Amino acid sequence: MKTKRAFIGLSLAVLLVFGWIAVHAKPDLPPLDDGDLIFQTSTSSQSLAILMATASTYTHMGIIRHRAGQLVVIEAAGRVRETPLDAWIARGLFKRVAIYRDPALTPAQVxxxxxxxxxxxxxxxxxxxxxxxxxxxxxELPYRAYQAAGIELGRVQTVSELNMDNVAVKSLIRKRWxxxxxxxxxxxGFDQCYAAILQQTLITPVSIADDKRLRLVFSNYPL
Known part of the structure; x- marks a missing residue:
């Protein structure tokens, strides 16, 4: 637990210290493929809770695709939708992104x-x-999409396996339960509901990013 908290603190400190460098800089991205997976640190109200629970700065993600000559991100945000890549990047904290690819993905699977x-x-x-x-x-969006292609991305966990013992996570649950x-x-009641929530299964962004099938093709994160 202490190791997780130290990692979270270090990650946030590095982002805050070096993040300003990227505020006005558009990332110089390599050529991207349909099906690539893109991660960012969201600025949404739940992002801190996700960061704390997963011990990762990857708090939002989506799927890259080409559409009418431009790159878009298929994402679950409000509703499942397509967002222009530039707008998606600009929406994230300090425009930091990491992009991963499954090099074994076939055209049919894409x-x-x-x-x-x-x-x-x-x-x-x-x-x-x-x-x-x-x-x-x-x-869940890329997990289900890749699952349809016969690929099990990441590791499904119970909520109880995450770092739940912090104010950000508990506050979010109390608002929603x-x-x-x-x-x-x-x-x-709350205690019964909290116990039930702990037994739920889910897939996290960092669990997908850590999948051994995937290769990092770009990152402008400082760590």
């Missing part, structure tokens, strides 16, 4: 990944990070 992701367009964002509903959260469908259906 097509399946994009088609599967496309079938999720319009789905609402899942604030409970659950596989058990129709809503989609950011890392009363809207959690299984807890409402069962008439759970």
């Amino acid at each position: 097509e399946t990944v994009l088609t599967s992701a496309g079938g999720l367009y319009g789905r609402p964002y899942d604030i409970f990070f659950s596989f058990e509903n129709d809503a989609i959260y950011c890392s 009363q809207s959690h469908a299984p807890c409402k259906e069962n008439g759970f």
Whole structure:
């Protein structure tokens, strides 16, 4: 636990100290392929909780694709949608991004990944990070899209495996738990609902980034 907290503190310090360098600089990206996976540190209200829970600065991610001569990111944000790559990068903290690629991905698999992701367009964002509903959260999107192509990305974990013992995470859960469908259906109070949430399974951005199939093709993170 202390190691995780030290990593989080160091990562945030480095981002804050060196982040200003990238504020006005557009990343000089290499050629990108359809199906590449892009990660950033989101500036959303839940980003700190995700960072603390996962001990990673990767708090949001999406899938790269070419569309009408430009690069877009397929993402789950508000709803599953396409966002121009430049706008997606500009929205992240200090414009920091990391891009990973599965070098073994075949053209047929790329097509399946994009088609599967496309079938999720319009789905609402899942604030409970659950596989058990129709809503989609950011890392669930590429996980399901690659799964359709026969590839199991990352490692599915229970929520209890994450770093839950911190103010940011607990505050986020306290704000949302009363809207959690299984807890409402069962008439759970906070303690019962929290225990149920801990048993949920999920896939995190950093778990996908750590998959041995993937190769880092670009990063402007300072670490």
